[in-house]
Amino acid sequence: GAVVSQHPSRVICKSGTSVKIECRSLDFQATTMFWYRQFPKKSLMLMATSNEGSKATYEQGVEKDKFLINHASLTLSTLTVTSAHPEDSSFYICSARDGSGSFDTQYFGPGTRLTVL
Amino acid sequence: GENVEQHPSTLSVQEGDSAVIKCTYSDSASNYFPWYKQELGKRPQLIIDIRSNVGEKKDQRIAVTLNKTAKHFSLHITETQPEDSAVYFCAAGGIQGAQKLVFGQGTRLTINP
Numbered sequence: 001g002a003v004v005s006q007h008p009s010r011v012i013c014k015s016g017t018s019v020k021i022e023c024r025s026l027d028f029q030a031t032t033m034f035w036y037r038q039f040p041k042k043s044l045m046l047m048a049t050s051n052e053g054s055k056a057t058y059e060q061g062v063e064k065d066k067f068l069i070n071h072a073s074l075t076l077s078t079l080t081v082t083s084a085h086p087e088d089s090s091f092y093i094c095s096a097r098d099g100s101g102s103f104d105t106q107y108f109g110p111g112t113r114l115t116v117l
Numbered sequence: 118g119e120n121v122e123q124h125p126s127t128l129s130v131q132e133g134d135s136a137v138i139k140c141t142y143s144d145s146a147s148n149y150f151p152w153y154k155q156e157l158g159k160r161p162q163l164i165i166d167i168r169s170n171v172g173e174k175k176d177q178r179i180a181v182t183l184n185k186t187a188k189h190f191s192l193h194i195t196e197t198q199p200e201d202s203a204v205y206f207c208a209a210g211g212i213q214g215a216q217k218l219v220f221g222q223g224t225r226l227t228i229n230p
Binding site: 004 | 160189216217218220225
């Protein structure tokens with residue numbers, strides 16, 4: 001199956017700093033990637049849809065200036081959490097859609113656990 | 118927008134028995150329904166999916182059924198094994214060509230040996 005990587009797997013930062021998370025599709029081209037946030041023992045909450053070469057579409061309630069998304073190539077999307085605060089601590093997971101195959105199938109990265117002190 | 122409800126939130130079954138997880142969705146335009154399995158600290162893994170032109174799909178011990186009229190779909194796991202223990206998420210998507218998925222709340226399945 002399709003492989004999606006995410007880096008870093010864990011990050012601890014001080015309040016006020018920015019953190020960048022990378023999501024890569026390793027063996028396919030992903031025209032669309034998605035960023036989710038998952039709280040402990042909770043479901044996946046879609047934050048934004050990232051399309052290669054265009055601006056991301058954010059879900060209602062997600063601050064686009066807080067969570068900057070860039071999808072510069074068909075294999076890489078980045079999420080930058082700007083001026084992070086403790087309430088931003090969470091598990092962030094990306095997924096990528098394999099445009100060459102099934103229309104809707106999403107493959108997930110391993111996630112990034114962000115802890116803001 | 119689409120809303121997906123999933124039940125039960127927790128499910129405990131004896132090894133070898135069957136497990137059933139149910140989901141309902143609100144938008145009749147949804148036409149794609151995947152199921153993901155997530156083990157603790159790991160990524161969600163697609164285990165099976167179904168599209169609206171199909172009523173049932175089976176893959177070894179796993180099957181999914183879809184009732185478009187009632188707007189609900191279910192995951193069936195037969196002959197459960199300890200490695201089936203995980204959190205399972207249903208999702209709905211495909212509305213008007215949009216690619217995003219709306220996830221259910223998840224079901225924590227525990228298989229007791």
